[in-house]
Amino acid sequence: MDGGTTDVQAELDSVEAELELVELQIAELLQKQTELTSRKNALLRQVEEACNAAKPSSSSSVPSSKSPGANLVMSEQEMQRYDGTDFPWSREVEQHLKDSFHLSKFRPLQLRAINLTMTGKDLFLVMPTGRGKSLCYQLPAVCSKGFTLVVTPLVSLMEDQIMYLKSIEVSAVMLNASSSKDHAKTVMAGITDPKGPFKLVYVTPEKIAKSKLLMSRLEKAYNANLLSRIAVDEVHCCSQWGHDFRPDYKLLGILKRQFSKVPLLGLTATATSSVLKDCEEILCVPKPITLTASFNRTNLYYEVRIKDSDNDASISDIASLVKSRYKDQSGIVYVFSQKDAESVAAELQKRDILAYPYHANMDPDDKSQVHRRWTSNKIQVVVATVAFGMGIDKPNVRFVIHHTISKSIENYYQESGRAGRDDRPADCIVYFGFADIFRISTMVVMENVGQQKLLQMVDYCQNVDRCRRSLMAVHFDEVWDNEGCSQMCDTCRHSKVCDHLTLLDYTTMDITQHAREVVQIVELATSMDEKLTPLKLVEAWMGKGPAKRRKMIQTTTLPRRQAEAVVVRLLLQGYLREDFSFTPYTTYFYMKLGRKVPLLKSQTHTLNMKMRTTGTGAAVVKAASGQGKSKEGKRSGQSAGDAPVSKKVKTDLP
Numbered sequence: 001m002d003g004g005t006t007d008v009q010a011e012l013d014s015v016e017a018e019l020e021l022v023e024l025q026i027a028e029l030l031q032k033q034t035e036l037t038s039r040k041n042a043l044l045r046q047v048e049e050a051c052n053a054a055k056p057s058s059s060s061s062v063p064s065s066k067s068p069g070a071n072l073v074m075s076e077q078e079m080q081r082y083d084g085t086d087f088p089w090s091r092e093v094e095q096h097l098k099d100s101f102h103l104s105k106f107r108p109l110q111l112r113a114i115n116l117t118m119t120g121k122d123l124f125l126v127m128p129t130g131r132g133k134s135l136c137y138q139l140p141a142v143c144s145k146g147f148t149l150v151v152t153p154l155v156s157l158m159e160d161q162i163m164y165l166k167s168i169e170v171s172a173v174m175l176n177a178s179s180s181k182d183h184a185k186t187v188m189a190g191i192t193d194p195k196g197p198f199k200l201v202y203v204t205p206e207k208i209a210k211s212k213l214l215m216s217r218l219e220k221a222y223n224a225n226l227l228s229r230i231a232v233d234e235v236h237c238c239s240q241w242g243h244d245f246r247p248d249y250k251l252l253g254i255l256k257r258q259f260s261k262v263p264l265l266g267l268t269a270t271a272t273s274s275v276l277k278d279c280e281e282i283l284c285v286p287k288p289i290t291l292t293a294s295f296n297r298t299n300l301y302y303e304v305r306i307k308d309s310d311n312d313a314s315i316s317d318i319a320s321l322v323k324s325r326y327k328d329q330s331g332i333v334y335v336f337s338q339k340d341a342e343s344v345a346a347e348l349q350k351r352d353i354l355a356y357p358y359h360a361n362m363d364p365d366d367k368s369q370v371h372r373r374w375t376s377n378k379i380q381v382v383v384a385t386v387a388f389g390m391g392i393d394k395p396n397v398r399f400v401i402h403h404t405i406s407k408s409i410e411n412y413y414q415e416s417g418r419a420g421r422d423d424r425p426a427d428c429i430v431y432f433g434f435a436d437i438f439r440i441s442t443m444v445v446m447e448n449v450g451q452q453k454l455l456q457m458v459d460y461c462q463n464v465d466r467c468r469r470s471l472m473a474v475h476f477d478e479v480w481d482n483e484g485c486s487q488m489c490d491t492c493r494h495s496k497v498c499d500h501l502t503l504l505d506y507t508t509m510d511i512t513q514h515a516r517e518v519v520q521i522v523e524l525a526t527s528m529d530e531k532l533t534p535l536k537l538v539e540a541w542m543g544k545g546p547a548k549r550r551k552m553i554q555t556t557t558l559p560r561r562q563a564e565a566v567v568v569r570l571l572l573q574g575y576l577r578e579d580f581s582f583t584p585y586t587t588y589f590y591m592k593l594g595r596k597v598p599l600l601k602s603q604t605h606t607l608n609m610k611m612r613t614t615g616t617g618a619a620v621v622k623a624a625s626g627q628g629k630s631k632e633g634k635r636s637g638q639s640a641g642d643a644p645v646s647k648k649v650k651t652d653l654p
């Protein structure tokens with residue numbers, strides 16, 4: 001190569017490096033644009049809703065289907081008419097609410113949904129899990145002539161509903177692939193019986209798709225005005241864009257095509273407006289009214305605690321909470337694996353707590369015994385994997401503690417949402433541990449957006465300055481601001497306003513230099529063909545490991561927790577990324593350089609991080625002083641991720 005070529009090559013390298021920086025900046029700006037657009041849309045919906053509420057009743061508008069309480073064809077004021085109690089059926093509805101369902105009042109949107117479906121309108125109802133969607137078709141069913149056809153995807157859910165309806169003396173039957181011939185005959189006969197022996201008939205979508213006999217009976221019932229309503233539970237299963245698509249749901253359009261005068265009620269806890277639009281077409285319901293309840297559970301207090309790397313310390317922390325703050329109160333402790341369910345339950349028992357494990361691998365009788373005894377308050381705590389979920393409907397759960405973070409914010413919302421179903425205050429606490437991130441990461445490695453969702457959960461946990469509700473709201477396309485939180489999360493509770501000054505319990509640290517040090521260690525390892533687990537990376541940075549390496553890198557004086565927090569931040573921000581390695585038995589998680597590393601070469605680039613300075617329980621982190629190792633740093637021994645992070649423990653997490 002002559003001198004001229006070398007110059008050109010040097011310039012090419014420099015242009016390429018500059019181009020890479022610009023591309024990264026563009027990627028960052030695009031990301032910011034997406035976030036801001038999403039926030040803007042959510043705020044616009046709020047404004048639109050406020051305007052609709054202020055409009056005179058004669059006006060008609062088309063509010064977004066995602067705003068709470070909105071619909072596609074009526075103004076909010078027109079909708080409010082359906083919150084009234086002056087309909088011909090109102091007295092009967094009120095009476096059955098109290099006498100049959102033993103409930104004293106409606107929850108938000110229930111009465112509106114009931115009045116709309118009783119008026120004969122087609123309706124989509126989007127309401128969080130456990131808020132009472134079933135009542136919106138069960139109560140109209142008992143107040144109407146004939147029966148309501150309920151399409152449900154899972155037989156176990158059907159069985160739960162039938163058991164509950166029997167217990168309150170509402171006649172309900174089900175039809176599925178395992179129904180006996182005799183039972184099917186009774187149901188088919190009852191459907192067309194003018195005396196109306198059943199108020200609710202539950203069927204699987206497969207039955208509708210495959211049983212000509214059922215369709216012929218339904219047609220007969222329809223002609224005799226006995227088919228009063230069609231309820232499609234988990235309606236999002238119709239759409240391929242939904243997360244739970246079921247092919248047989250695609251065929252349910254036949255119901256509205258054949259029985260066009262029967263109102264349809266689609267129910268779901270999870271559907272975006274595009275999924276609902278898809279469902280509308282599949283089910284052949286043109287322009288249904290869509291009611292969306294807010295996903296904000298205002299009675300739940302959300303808190304994140306930093307998990308001690310010493311497992312015993314975190315268990316003792318949980319035990320002391322259960323024995324003091326939650327004395328004699330019912331709760332769930334969610335854990336990562338079946339092994340953890342057994343061991344954490346045993347540790348809590350050692351500390352005189354009535355705690356029992358629950359996981360998918362247990363004998364079915366043992367599982368139902370634990371469930372039953374917990375429901376009747378004979379067991380205080382169930383230590384469970386996520387197998388403990390479906391059909392859990394205990395109203396007085398006062399705490400849900402996550403011993404390990406969930407794999408996504410949506411999962412966390414769902415799992416923690418099992419607290420406080422009676423609308424009374426309840427706590428949702430998650431223990432955020434460094435090693436746990438990588439245990440879960442290897443578990444979700446095969447899922448399409450598994451890492452992305454996990455990192456959102458990690459970001460939620462590492463957050464110290466934003467209202468936890470507002471972080472969750474983004475995932476439900478809603479805006480829940482700090483005022484809506486009313487200090488019902490740890491960050492809002494710790495940001496006290498005093499003499500017009502907001503006193504915060506966090507500090508902002510410039511971690512640019514720290515980032516360069518960490519990146520240098522990973523670069524060095526890569527050049528030596530060595531792979532670093534997250535734990536080995538932290539240890540190398542803290543000056544542990546081979547003396548030869550110590551001489552070649554810049555070690556840190558940060559306490560262990562802060563060092564771990566910085567590494568997590570670098571992963572979240574794209575300066576580091578995951579590198580999986582598979583063996584027939586296990587998956588290993590290693591750290592490698594992320595796409596943003598070139599930014600650190602620029603001397604003008606800075607990277608900040610907010611860290612908590614004071615806080616509750618184990619969540620205390622000292623501000624960076626750079627003055628030698630703290631006690632905490634010395635005390636922290638090997639964490640759970642000591643060995644390469646692996647998936648040896650069999651878990652039943654999906």
Ligand SMILES: Nc1ncnc2c1ncn2[C@H]1C[C@H](O)[C@@H](COP(=O)(O)OP(=O)(O)OP(=O)(O)O)O1
Pocket residue numbers: 103104105106107110127128129130131132133134135269393421
């Ligand atoms: N108005 C009400 N007042 C008090 N409790 C109510 C009311 N309506 C329903 N509930 C109770 C009954 C159940 O125990 C619990 C959950 O109701 P349910 O209809 O099963 O929820 P859901 O159908 O929205 O949840 P999922 O999405 O899990 O199916 O709430």
